[in-house]
Amino acid sequence: MFRSKRSSLVRRLWRNHCAVTPASGARGTESGQNAEGLQNALKPAAHFVFKNLKDEQLELLVEAVESRGAWDVGCVSFPKTELRVGEHALPAQVLMCKLYRWPELKHLHELKLLCCCEESWKKDSESALVCCNPFHFSRHTVPETPPPPYSKRDASPIHSLKQHGPGGNSGPDSSNLSGFSFLVPFTFTDTTLSRNTTRDGYWCKVAYWEHRTRVGRLYAVHEPSVNIFSDLPHGDGFCLGQLSAENRNETVRRTRSKIGHGILLSRELDGVWAYNRSEHPVFVSSPTLDVLCSRTPLVHKVLPGYSLKLFDYERSMALRCAAKTSELTDGPYDPNSVTISFAKGWGPFYSRQFITSCPCWLEILLNDP
Template sequence: MLARSLEARGAEDRTDCVSFPRIELRLGKQRYWPQVLTCKLFRWPDLRHLSQLKRLCICGRCGRSPADSITVCCDPYHFSRLCEPETPPPPYSRLSPSNHWKTIDEPTEHDTARQLRRNEPSNSQNQDWPDSSALPSVTRDEHWCSVAYWEYRTRVGRLYTVCEPSVSIFCDLPRGTGFCLAHLHADGRHEMVRRTRGKIGGGILLSKEGDGVWAYNRSEHPVFASSPTLVRGHARGLTVHKVLPGYSLKVFDYQRAQALQRAMGPELPDGPFDPHSVRISFAKGWGPSYSRQFITSCPCWLEILLNNC
């Protein structure tokens, strides 16, 4: 099973767990948990601690307490690396030793969730890193988010409604299920859009979990994400995070969203925006350090509208 998983390299939507006794392994002077060792050997040579990993919702042991089993899953493609505050490289570097991040001011002229449904993008505006594996129950007749796919300022296709606790959004994923962007056609696509679509590949895995919404980058290129709850400290405007291949980021925090909503009051600091949305751009970043100032200048991006946050 481990060999099959390594050959698939995470391209399959679901793979079996690789079970191993839940004991520490000693190699020389170092001790490793089995899942850390396999992830270190086959995916991330610089991996050191279990706390740097997050179990993905596609793992059959997701949601179980470690004490409930004498074995653990050590399939390296059932885990992701956590995006930590120090992870994003320049230009998303620290402004000062105080660990504040560069912020990105979004345009204020085109924005509410209602406008998105009229084919106009809505404007969206610390982080704890627990491995909250327990997925809340979601009934099939109740959707927790809708996903819109954009090419520059044009929405392509209809809103994709998500009722399952997790969804894959991809362009090329063998035997995958979910929102396949390759099926969406548009007339007269820009050459940059075609090149960027070729980089989406396995795309992202989006999951609703106990503490918020997580995005796992399954592609071979970085993705960029912003949401109101990703703002660092008391910074004004939006913060964009770079999520490298194989990494996960909590793109929306339910508790922090409630606190921000209470603190915001009736006055919105940057004009109208949807406080319950997430924006993710494939391969291309945006902001002051890039030639693209706004996400509407990115060739391929998603807007995730959260429901019942």
């Protein structure tokens, strides 16, 4: 590649980096100096990566950064190494994610490789390369404690049946959640929702709802992962934007406009994960994320760019064993059903008490592993 073209690509990459935010508590001139100092520390390390990328890899990185992850761009391979940034050493993939997605990022363990990345299927000892495509990663933790009405979750469930077995102390005092029920204020009458009708070869079905009305057919997922979106350039998967319905109200139309790139749903070795690709939060309720022996499902907020393990097969099996002796399974309850609402939360502390009050939501019907 001609030097002038490489220089142009590098300039485009640096022009698209995220603004560096000053540390909390800093003010005025001090905060500006901190931000400028951090940016000056990042620049040499970033240019070292750019300089050592092959031409094809540099073009891939530009495509990923300028599309903000909307395009399906391959891995950007770089030797596994740590780069000096001020007084700290950062792995190359952390540096790229810090530059283009999360300026406050500090550690590798805060990140999760997405299933679309080839490196996610390799063991650390199998390759001397790492992927530096910042859009092959999601955030793996949530640092701050959330207020009601929902619970912001990190990527791995904080309640483990190994630590909190049936009858043990497994979460908040259930007395604070009394007076609510798992019962949903409607019943399914569509026989196509029955798992007895499933064919071999897919691991879940996805139903899209607007309030109490299901829109479109069930979508069977055969591949290990699927994009569920409204507007995703060059995207394949379940496109909600193509589904039409009569008499949509303004609330539904506004919410549909926020779905955007939607979510990436993937079945991985340790369970089923959801990655929020949109610019708005999504809200999740799952049997394996609930407090054991609680009558009220918890609703978890997943911010843009974050991933959540929304279903754990091992925990699900343990919950079923516990349910055989539990008195709380009073009414229709599906241990393999996960609900996801776009942009709008629900629950006992919310104006929307039930998922059917949400304008746009998904039901994920999982097959047994």
